[in-house]
Amino acid sequence: MPAYKRILLKLSGEALMGDDAFGINRATIVRMVEEIAEVTRLGVEVAIVIGGGNIFRGVAGGSVGMDRATADYMGMLATVMNSLALADTMEKAGLVARVMSAIAIEQVVEPYVRPKALQYLEEGKVVVFAAGTGNPFFTTDTAAALRGAEIGAEIVLKATKVDGVYSADPNKDPSATRYTTISFDEAMAKNLQVMDATAFALCRDQKLPVKVFSIFKPGALRNVVLGGDEGTLVHV
Ligand SMILES: Nc1ncnc2c1ncn2[C@@H]1O[C@H](COP(=O)(O)OP(=O)(O)OP(=O)(O)O)[C@@H](O)[C@H]1O
Numbered sequence: 001m002p003a004y005k006r007i008l009l010k011l012s013g014e015a016l017m018g019d020d021a022f023g024i025n026r027a028t029i030v031r032m033v034e035e036i037a038e039v040t041r042l043g044v045e046v047a048i049v050i051g052g053g054n055i056f057r058g059v060a061g062g063s064v065g066m067d068r069a070t071a072d073y074m075g076m077l078a079t080v081m082n083s084l085a086l087a088d089t090m091e092k093a094g095l096v097a098r099v100m101s102a103i104a105i106e107q108v109v110e111p112y113v114r115p116k117a118l119q120y121l122e123e124g125k126v127v128v129f130a131a132g133t134g135n136p137f138f139t140t141d142t143a144a145a146l147r148g149a150e151i152g153a154e155i156v157l158k159a160t161k162v163d164g165v166y167s168a169d170p171n172k173d174p175s176a177t178r179y180t181t182i183s184f185d186e187a188m189a190k191n192l193q194v195m196d197a198t199a200f201a202l203c204r205d206q207k208l209p210v211k212v213f214s215i216f217k218p219g220a221l222r223n224v225v226l227g228g229d230e231g232t233l234v235h236v
């Protein structure tokens with residue numbers, strides 16, 4: 001029995017690279033989709049925001065010295081590419097997926113229209129929110145918080161490269177320890193960088209819990225959705 005009826009799943013863009021230097025690794029995206037399909041079979045309504053780090057960091061060298069907002073628009077377009085790849089892979093796996101973009105790009109994907117997104121979710125379609133918030137100076141984590149609040153998701157599930165929130169970045173500090181739960185206030189006061197402060201603040205204000213867990217651990221998403229002991233819960 002799933003613990004949630006509707007979730008907002010934030011997928012790491014960078015994790016899509018798999019072992020490649022940049023871009024989308026086929027086996028990795030197929031595995032992610034299998035895990036998403038498993039959760040939809042539990043009857044959970046799934047909305048997704050995917051990052052752009054796998055593509056944007058690949059071209060970021062060329063963005064050095066660029067106007068920040070222009071570089072951010074490039075990053076948002078990278079998330080559109082990832083969203084298209086994800087939706088295509090989901091369709092091939094038998095799921096019905098819809099991509100909605102925060103930036104007008106209508107020849108490619110339909111625009112984000114909240115009532116339409118809600119309708120798709122109620123119909124059991126997986127909705128992928130592309131192009132972040134549509135605004136520079138933000139991140140896809142903030143887009144996940146924003147869309148999660150808008151669609152009335154019960155939780156934001158951040159599937160990322162680490163298996164939870166640590167006392168310090170575990171990729172830099174091997175002595176860092178993992179929290180089972182932590183409040184938004186404490187995470188922000190300690191400046192824990194696993195999610196940006198704008199996203200944390202929005203989730204806190206909207207009383208929208210966040211679960212951070214590993215995107216690489218097979219079965220972790222299903223376990224989280226079933227309410228299992230996995231990753232770190234960030235709460236009000
Ligand atoms: N206190 C912390 N606990 C856990 N991870 C942390 C912490 N501080 C920093 N991090 C880093 O945050 C990263 C996850 O967030 P990040 O936004 O970089 O990735 P993502 O959202 O998964 O990827 P993308 O931006 O490509 O979508 C981890 O890989 C980890 O190195």
Ligand SMILES: O=c1ccn([C@@H]2O[C@H](COP(=O)(O)O)[C@@H](O)[C@H]2O)c(=O)[nH]1
Pocket residue numbers: 013050051052053056071072073074075076078079131132133134135136137138139140141142143
């Ligand atoms: O609302 C948003 C979302 C994203 N961006 C830009 O895109 C890249 C990629 O997103 P990640 O969250 O880092 O995966 C991000 O670095 C921003 O440059 C944005 O401007 N606004």
